[in-house]
Amino acid sequence: MPHDRINWQRIRVGCRYVEKYLVEGLLSAYKFNHSPLKPLEVFCEITYKCNLKCPTCFRWTTVEDRDELGLEDWKAAISKLEKWVGTFNLFVSGGEPFLRDDMIEIIKFASGLGITVSVVSNGSLIDKTLAKRIVSSGLFGLTLSLNSMNPKTHNETRGTAGSFDEVMRAIENLRERGKMRLNIAATVMAENINDLVGLAEFVKKEGLDSINYQPLMPASAIPILDEKGNPKKLPPGKFYQTLGREPEAVKEVFTRLKRMRENGYPINNMPKHMAYMVRYLQNQEDPEVVKYPCKIGPKNFVIDPFGNVRICPMMEPIGNIRDDLPQAFWNSDKALEQRENIRGCKEPCRLFTCNFKELDLWYQLKKMYMRG
Numbered sequence: 001m002p003h004d005r006i007n008w009q010r011i012r013v014g015c016r017y018v019e020k021y022l023v024e025g026l027l028s029a030y031k032f033n034h035s036p037l038k039p040l041e042v043f044c045e046i047t048y049k050c051n052l053k054c055p056t057c058f059r060w061t062t063v064e065d066r067d068e069l070g071l072e073d074w075k076a077a078i079s080k081l082e083k084w085v086g087t088f089n090l091f092v093s094g095g096e097p098f099l100r101d102d103m104i105e106i107i108k109f110a111s112g113l114g115i116t117v118s119v120v121s122n123g124s125l126i127d128k129t130l131a132k133r134i135v136s137s138g139l140f141g142l143t144l145s146l147n148s149m150n151p152k153t154h155n156e157t158r159g160t161a162g163s164f165d166e167v168m169r170a171i172e173n174l175r176e177r178g179k180m181r182l183n184i185a186a187t188v189m190a191e192n193i194n195d196l197v198g199l200a201e202f203v204k205k206e207g208l209d210s211i212n213y214q215p216l217m218p219a220s221a222i223p224i225l226d227e228k229g230n231p232k233k234l235p236p237g238k239f240y241q242t243l244g245r246e247p248e249a250v251k252e253v254f255t256r257l258k259r260m261r262e263n264g265y266p267i268n269n270m271p272k273h274m275a276y277m278v279r280y281l282q283n284q285e286d287p288e289v290v291k292y293p294c295k296i297g298p299k300n301f302v303i304d305p306f307g308n309v310r311i312c313p314m315m316e317p318i319g320n321i322r323d324d325l326p327q328a329f330w331n332s333d334k335a336l337e338q339r340e341n342i343r344g345c346k347e348p349c350r351l352f353t354c355n356f357k358e359l360d361l362w363y364q365l366k367k368m369y370m371r372g
């Protein structure tokens with residue numbers, strides 16, 4: 001593996017993970033239901049505004065809100081976290097993050113503090129100029145959402161004509177990307193189940209770094225807020241209602257994807273996650289799926305566009321990063337009570353990849369070697 005592919009920042013976070021999280025953390029966290037740890041992964045929902053109209057997600061219905069954190073607020077929030085936590089992984093999502101004029105500034109600021117920053121985007125705004133700015137911002141990884149290599153299916157599931165061409169243009173514009181990782185995220189539903197293999201083939205052929213399959217959730221799993229700041233009640237969405245339509249295809253496709261992963265395709269999902277996805281996509285009420293616990297309690301730290309911090313995106317905020325120090329509410333009574341509720345929660349977002357993050361050393365080593 002060439003020296004420049006070694007990301008020391010990543011390795012430092014990894015070592016902290018083993019030391020703090022696995023060894024001293026999990027046991028005490030589950031036993032005492034508090035987290036003596038500090039979050040290693042922080043998710044920023046940087047804006048709820050969006051320029052696509054995906055029928056699986058209602059973020060695009062958000063109205064303009066002047067109360068969103070500004071550039072200086074985000075810098076202050078990131079600094080507070082860095083002082084408390086040290087280095088960590090910062091995942092930026094939305095809405096569409098690149099609708100913010102200051103997105104590049106935010107990435108530069110966090111990367112400059114030694115934080116590993118990743119962004120997920122719909123790719124629509126990444127022209128040549130923005131691509132260059134992204135690559136030189138210090139961003140660790142960019143994930144573009146792509147649901148199918150069939151333009152019609154992608155555009156329909158993104159609610160926007162021309163979206164497929166825009167993602168392809170973004171990938172082309174990011175051909176020269178130095179050390180930055182470029183990944184694909186595909187949301188799995190009945191409508192694209194037969195396109196998943198083609199997506200993995202595309203990722204490998206184009207030399208992209210990985211593909212992650214995320215099972216479709218009811219739209220309420222990507223909450224937006226009502227006027228009072230509470231999560232809005234959302235209908236599940238029409239594509240969600242067709243889940244379970246193709247049980248045999250689901251099994252066949254994931255058996256193939258598992259084999260492709262074994263043969264060096266850069267598919268992120270662990271085999272265990274794939275097995276649970278198959279059950280879920282065939283039948284959301286599958287008893288094995290229902291039993292699988294949500295493990296986010298001791299580790300999740302989600303900041304919404306207004307600075308509210310949550311452990312679970314669907315629960316009440318435990319504090320606001322604008323007003324408070326994160327260490328003041330991380331182990332507050334409210335946080336402890338929510339961690340108790342999280343352990344018994346049966347909402348389907350337990351099936352998101354972040355709830356299946358386990359060490360898969362063999363696969364990671366093989367991936368590094370093949371990329372080498």
Ligand SMILES: C[S@@+](CC[C@H](N)C(=O)[O-])C[C@H]1O[C@@H](n2cnc3c(N)ncnc32)[C@H](O)[C@@H]1O
Binds near residue numbers: 217
């Ligand atoms: C909410 S979007 C935000 C980032 C950006 N706007 C984008 O689409 O990439 C994050 C991811 O959620 C996916 N997504 C949308 N609706 C979903 C649903 N109902 N269930 C699971 N994932 C969903 C999107 O395809 C995208 O990969």
Ligand code: SF4
Binds near residue numbers: 052096
């Ligand atoms: S999934 Fe992403 S692109 Fe689609 S509406 Fe939601 S935030 Fe926008």
Ligand code: SF4
Binds near residue numbers: 294312341342345
């Ligand atoms: S499964 Fe986890 S993330 Fe989803 S609503 Fe329940 S506690 Fe929150």
